[in-house]
Amino acid sequence: MTVLPAAGRAAPTSPDERWLARRRWARAGWLYAFMLLMSLFFLGPFLMGVLSSFKDNPNEYPPRLLIPQLSARYIGAAYNLGVQGGGGGWRGGLHPGRTVTFDVQVRSPAGTPPAPPTVSLFPYQPVSLVSITRFAQARDFAQVSLTPAGTRGEVRSYRVTVRYPALTRQTGRVLSAQIGAPGDRLTATLPDGRTVPLTLDTPEAQAVQYTLAQYQPVELVERGGTYFLRGPIFERTPLQVDIQRGQTLAGGTLPPSDQQNFGRSLAYRNITPGVLGYTFNNYRRAFNETTNPATGRSLFFTWMTNTFLYAFLRVAAAVVLCSLAGYALARLNFPGKTLIFLGFVLFAQMVPSQVNLISNYVLLKDLGLLNLWGLWLNGLVAAGGVFLMKQFFEGIPRELEESAAIDGAGPFTTFWRVMLPQAGPALVALAITQFQGAWNDFFWPLILLRENTNFTLTVGLSNFRELYGGQGDYGLILAGAVLSAIPVILVFVIFQRYFVSTGADSAVKG
Amino acid sequence: MFRRGQETATAYLFLLPFLVTSAVFFFYAFGRAVYYSFTDFNLFNTPQFIGPQPYAQVLADPSFRRALANSLVFAVVTTTLQTVFALLMAVALNNRIRGMAFFRSAWYMPSITSSVVITLIFLWLFQRRGVANYLIAQLQAYGPLLLTFLTGLVLAQVLQVWLERRAGRPAGWFDPALAVVSALGAGAVTAALAFLGVVGVREVLPFDYQYFADKWVTVGGVQVLSIPLLVVIIQNTFTTVPTLMLFFLAGLQNIPGALYEAADIDGATPWQKLVHVTVPNLRPVTFYVITVGLIGTMQMFDQVAVIGSAAPRDTLITLAYYVYANTFRAGAAPVNMAAAGAIILALIILAMVFVQRRFFPSEVRP
Numbered sequence: 001m002t003v004l005p006a007a008g009r010a011a012p013t014s015p016d017e018r019w020l021a022r023r024r025w026a027r028a029g030w031l032y033a034f035m036l037l038m039s040l041f042f043l044g045p046f047l048m049g050v051l052s053s054f055k056d057n058p059n060e061y062p063p064r065l066l067i068p069q070l071s072a073r074y075i076g077a078a079y080n081l082g083v084q085g086g087g088g089g090w091r092g093g094l095h096p097g098r099t100v101t102f103d104v105q106v107r108s109p110a111g112t113p114p115a116p117p118t119v120s121l122f123p124y125q126p127v128s129l130v131s132i133t134r135f136a137q138a139r140d141f142a143q144v145s146l147t148p149a150g151t152r153g154e155v156r157s158y159r160v161t162v163r164y165p166a167l168t169r170q171t172g173r174v175l176s177a178q179i180g181a182p183g184d185r186l187t188a189t190l191p192d193g194r195t196v197p198l199t200l201d202t203p204e205a206q207a208v209q210y211t212l213a214q215y216q217p218v219e220l221v222e223r224g225g226t227y228f229l230r231g232p233i234f235e236r237t238p239l240q241v242d243i244q245r246g247q248t249l250a251g252g253t254l255p256p257s258d259q260q261n262f263g264r265s266l267a268y269r270n271i272t273p274g275v276l277g278y279t280f281n282n283y284r285r286a287f288n289e290t291t292n293p294a295t296g297r298s299l300f301f302t303w304m305t306n307t308f309l310y311a312f313l314r315v316a317a318a319v320v321l322c323s324l325a326g327y328a329l330a331r332l333n334f335p336g337k338t339l340i341f342l343g344f345v346l347f348a349q350m351v352p353s354q355v356n357l358i359s360n361y362v363l364l365k366d367l368g369l370l371n372l373w374g375l376w377l378n379g380l381v382a383a384g385g386v387f388l389m390k391q392f393f394e395g396i397p398r399e400l401e402e403s404a405a406i407d408g409a410g411p412f413t414t415f416w417r418v419m420l421p422q423a424g425p426a427l428v429a430l431a432i433t434q435f436q437g438a439w440n441d442f443f444w445p446l447i448l449l450r451e452n453t454n455f456t457l458t459v460g461l462s463n464f465r466e467l468y469g470g471q472g473d474y475g476l477i478l479a480g481a482v483l484s485a486i487p488v489i490l491v492f493v494i495f496q497r498y499f500v501s502t503g504a505d506s507a508v509k510g
Numbered sequence: 511m512f513r514r515g516q517e518t519a520t521a522y523l524f525l526l527p528f529l530v531t532s533a534v535f536f537f538y539a540f541g542r543a544v545y546y547s548f549t550d551f552n553l554f555n556t557p558q559f560i561g562p563q564p565y566a567q568v569l570a571d572p573s574f575r576r577a578l579a580n581s582l583v584f585a586v587v588t589t590t591l592q593t594v595f596a597l598l599m600a601v602a603l604n605n606r607i608r609g610m611a612f613f614r615s616a617w618y619m620p621s622i623t624s625s626v627v628i629t630l631i632f633l634w635l636f637q638r639r640g641v642a643n644y645l646i647a648q649l650q651a652y653g654p655l656l657l658t659f660l661t662g663l664v665l666a667q668v669l670q671v672w673l674e675r676r677a678g679r680p681a682g683w684f685d686p687a688l689a690v691v692s693a694l695g696a697g698a699v700t701a702a703l704a705f706l707g708v709v710g711v712r713e714v715l716p717f718d719y720q721y722f723a724d725k726w727v728t729v730g731g732v733q734v735l736s737i738p739l740l741v742v743i744i745q746n747t748f749t750t751v752p753t754l755m756l757f758f759l760a761g762l763q764n765i766p767g768a769l770y771e772a773a774d775i776d777g778a779t780p781w782q783k784l785v786h787v788t789v790p791n792l793r794p795v796t797f798y799v800i801t802v803g804l805i806g807t808m809q810m811f812d813q814v815a816v817i818g819s820a821a822p823r824d825t826l827i828t829l830a831y832y833v834y835a836n837t838f839r840a841g842a843a844p845v846n847m848a849a850a851g852a853i854i855l856a857l858i859i860l861a862m863v864f865v866q867r868r869f870f871p872s873e874v875r876p
Contacts, residue, residue: 322528328520352852355540465816466819
């Protein structure tokens, strides 16, 4: 039933033939239209989720498809502001001794109060419930001022200047560090891991020394082996602009992140974002706002490495142990073979895992293995994987082994030297199904991993839902979801043809 | 081929890791679950045998009954929907066309990503002011235009087919070439009417519907299906239809073309061909899809756990979640009841497998 007319056929001549050809082309057109519609339907939720993960507010109504975070103009502006803030165009941030200018245009029709807007910096404290780290606020260190910058018709332009004076007048080598553990003296940990005492040479610096928490990023000046505190580094510079009654916002260097009070209270969550802080803000938040205060390490990053480790371990175990077991069941003759196949392979696949939940949890808890290793042990040899490898080895011609046997090879040599090299495609299929299974596994990790530093991504994400979903902060949740889907999608795109051949396992998700 | 003793020893050596882990984490666990389900175990005490009392407790537990009802409703509705939609889509797409690889990958996307990710995205889509409700509001707003277009399409098609038939050509009601002309005509008429201001976009209020709330579809006063569960059903159907459709497509390619040719000669309509040729020939695939679907959906857990407190407990609780929740309840957990619930779930699933093996024995796994 080929739809497209075969190429090279003689051009239709009679009216009837032309009529048929026209029908065929039309049919192909409808079919493609339908397929595209279906693709849009099946990819739509993902694409919408990915797009919205870039938004300041993914819950905006009506949802937009064209967003400033993906427009060249605003990405350029964000880059530029990041450079001004001293953190660079990508990372952004506000460093000591820097001045940032930000433009706001206000439409002020005749008859409305011509007063300029009021501007201020406001604190940003992440609403993270995973962990609470108090970071210094730009508001307490930088000054903000407003100057008129011309009028064109009804539109008045204003220039907001944020000036962040350094806390020391010393000059020398400038370097970034983190505030060290609390003690008698304020210390800082340098990027090379050394901890050095800080010298506070101005009253301003001495005034803030007790407000800086551990892990606070700071900038230092090094001169002759002495380290002077130049000031904390701020990831964000949140600016609030309040315009007068009757006036409306006409434009600005960046669009506001949030508008309240009938569009007169404008919040810019970060006027020194850099590209990372602007377009990928939610992604950065997923990493930064899950920082564990006890260790200073990002929980999200830990979950990601845990998931990679777990997936790798599962794949490694499956490739070795499932192929051994599958080979034995397919080719070796021994008493109890049928019983093992029926009981250990088939029956074990039918019984729902909830039955084993209680015993396995209690057992691993008693062994002190409520962690990744226990999780790995619990699903060490997948019955489904054994089944797959048994099917595969049964399909390989016997002649190969027989000739090996004639040469005097034992069962192990035969398996290792003759059979395993044949099993490439099956092993790849096994590896990717196991990878996908481990990466997406939710039930067992949820039960066996009780510490948030042990979580895998799926469990961590469901924790995100509990912590941020209630407040409707979906930016972080969507960014986390997208990040956690990327590796599986990559594996799928690369190894597509193997997926299709073993699709039976993923056909139905409970 | 090999010496007998050596072969047995090697086989058991190869199987050792598999046998040991299965014995510990499956058979021992299974046995313990059965044992616990006849005791008063609560994670902290020493289990005492109390007979089948936990089963009586479980069956009397309103939460368990709700979980059982939810699981059965979910399994039956989801399996039906996904099978029917997958079959229809496969029939519609049973053509060898260029670029199939692209569409195949696009459709696989929902089924390879984790259920956690998809559940989170659906939770977000189905918020009160979410994308799903926005689309419904848009549909309401553009309703008049859409209706005009569809009416025009049908009228134009009927007119054209009538003209063709008068001219002596055997045009069918769904003739694709004529449909293109009809669609273009209907589009032009709609645009013209919209330009003249006869029809237009309606002003509508945002469609504010709270999906994840204590809302139920009732039949005769009995709460049958909750709205949150309906959203999960939609989500599950969405994720599985593409994969199942590819199964059916594989099955369709195996139906001999001669059967359709014979049906054509007998003058069968497309519908008759679907019912009398396609569906009977797809029987093996269909039964496989249905059993695997029922078994998978009976164990639904991830969605309930991820949605968690976002929806009222009773609207979503399933058997698998009941077992989990009772095991991890704070304080002395009724683990014996959890075990009894798990055994009941296992029995239901084993019964399903048994029915499949017993009554459709010629079944081959694709």
